[in-house]
Amino acid sequence: MFSSRRSFLQTSGCGFGWLAASALAQKQAMAAGGALLDKQPHHTARAKRIIFLFMQGGVSQVDSYDYKPRLLRDDQKVIDIADARTVAKTGKGSPQRLKKPLWEFAQHGETGRWASNLFPNINRHVDDLCFLHGMHTEGVAHGPATLFLHTGTTSFIRPSMGSWVLYGLGAENENLPGFMTLSPSLGNGGPRNYGNAFLPAVFQGTPVGRSGLPAKEGNIKNITNTIWTPEQQRKQMELLRSLGGHNMAPGDQEIEAVLESYELAARMQNNAPGTLDLSGETADTLNLYGIGDKVTDNFGRQCLMARRLAEQGVRYIQVNYGDNSNNPAWDQHSNLPKHGDHAAAVDKPIAGLLSDLKQRGLLEDTIVWWGGEFGRTPYAERNGTGRDHNPGGFTVWLAGGGVKAGYAHGSTDELGHMAVDGKVHMHDLHATLLHLLGLDHEKLIFNHAGRPFRLTDVHGHVVNEILA
Template identity: 55%
Template structure:
């Protein structure tokens, strides 16, 4: 074509090529402009951005499988032959280091134990699926804590303290590590308990709001019917919501400029932005339509009694794949067997055994178990003595928790209790020690991970805790 006498003849191909370059330059300039504006926009400085570690980590995330109510260690992972030979006899306190003369009548475990794997770990017949992963498990039989009531013990498990409102373990992990996915929170709790501390068990306390756990449903609601509260807005479309949020965020940004530094306002800004983005990401993740039938079968989804906990465990795997740092999966308040411990443990173990084994196998197959630390346990264990004839009472003095993956030694039984499972007698591990070890596996020094509040530095382990290095690979 010819524009005028001074212009050369330009072919159609040359014109389109030149125009294409121009369009590309315009697009690049626009993107650079957006990046520059983003850098100056306080909304984009997310407090959930990944943070440097204190030292190299073996784990990048934690999945905590919480058995609400307190499973019996002497019926699941800590066999005691003397319970069988002395069942029905009174247990003298002096024989187990207690000041009480008579602690009650001993109750034999009705379940058979066997050694499993090359390591020969003892596991009850109630966990046949999990037993196939024995060489992946690091079983701590010498756990102990304070608090014989569920409320106190749950708070100590989840926050390290029971007398003051403190940040939960997941919130500390979120604060210390940030998140690897800007469209998801760093801490998600699936079917959390409403009782025994409720939201404190996944609360942020004085940490910025963005570090509070995002709850999906609650323990008593089937996960298939659960959702993230207030995620959808039925009255405004996304564009209108964005306009509304921009107005709110402009006010927040104004307050932040005046304050210069305010972690609470920064956390609020980040929380609002994250919640807006989650509207499009969470529904897709919550759906299991993208999973194969073989995967669903692996977790026991679609059959009873494993369907509900299987769905929870599969969601935990999906969130771990997408960069969430701390994921808790909770059962309902169904492990508290003050009577009929036999019937109760049979029923509850059947719900979780296959899903847990499926989770470990699925993580391993996908190469995720190497840097995912799976933790199983509860607020305390049960007494070796009988209560109400065929039940067991709360027992914070000795119980079992186990870990897998994430840099722990598989096929290891660590610590011992006495001949009746009443008290630790070798390598005791306190709840503060457990918390220190979890943070260490993530590359965080529990003494350095602090937050300034009310004039002093706080930490998850307060002034306690020692890393249990013997269980680390």
């Protein structure tokens, strides 16, 4: 006899590795009541899925999309500034030297939206974008702010947004995970950024690759079985199901959940490898995403993979641009020109994704969300060569899926420092994205430990002004 359920699962699960007990626990049917079945939304949905392009570390809004002429006029001028980051460090404000943008701004598209030449390819799509210039959030450091972006809390273990989406809507495709994250970072929240927390394990995100690993090498661990034939695996599954039934006590959901996830793993063996394989794409498509070019190949592969997952009905797809260091990607405290290198790596792939989604008709029911955990300050830092964290005012953009195209909402002050008009808190953005998917953030509730929980806690308002 096995000494515990855990030892039973570990010793009898060799045919599928230990795959299903980790991020692929996608069929916790008894615990979640058939949760992955496609569900009815709370109201008519404008979109079916989200592709989140996470720019880890915080892109400078005043160097990209938030045009502030005063920074040009008062470059190097010293003024007193008291923001959350400064106060957290010193307990008070302090004199700071203003820093002009390093990239030139111009108006683009028929709508004449201001944008710098940091992202020249994305700028060709400004008439499809909806800019939120009055964003603000919680957390002055990467860890808390990144966790808040993903889970709505700066410190506690709470379900990630992708998990909430899957919990609320179920899956469109029973042969693939409904929530997938491409090349996630191991730091600043790590697995918590795609974790299910107290939601049933069926709603956990599935990582593909990891930050620091080339995207062309990224895959789902143990997705193929090179030892057993399909017939042998089928017989093993029948045996596991039989043994599981005999070992389950009344109300014991753990074994059933993992056995069901083994079944998903078996179905994925026939579906996921083909979905993640880019070799069948045309040369024109590969070029559109910058695949084959040393600078853009890695992120281009992630963006193309995101399009393929969207086509296959994956509900929530996160594409991560970052790394595993304490100062991730866009975090330029002392080397702001590095923004240019990062922009060169993501600009063409993101523009390619927008073009590809649009020409395939997918942009109509797909929300593309671009942004980081916060922005950056309008003043210089560390000998005038970088910018500090700024949770008080920054920009994100959305495209497709029921948002107004070629629209700009909200603003920061004349320095690009603090959100002052049309302010959108991260809770508000979460509420709005859920609304576009047909989910009421006040009704999307899970009861745990004697109290109801939701992604937006007791906060959040839908930003109706940006709805098409």
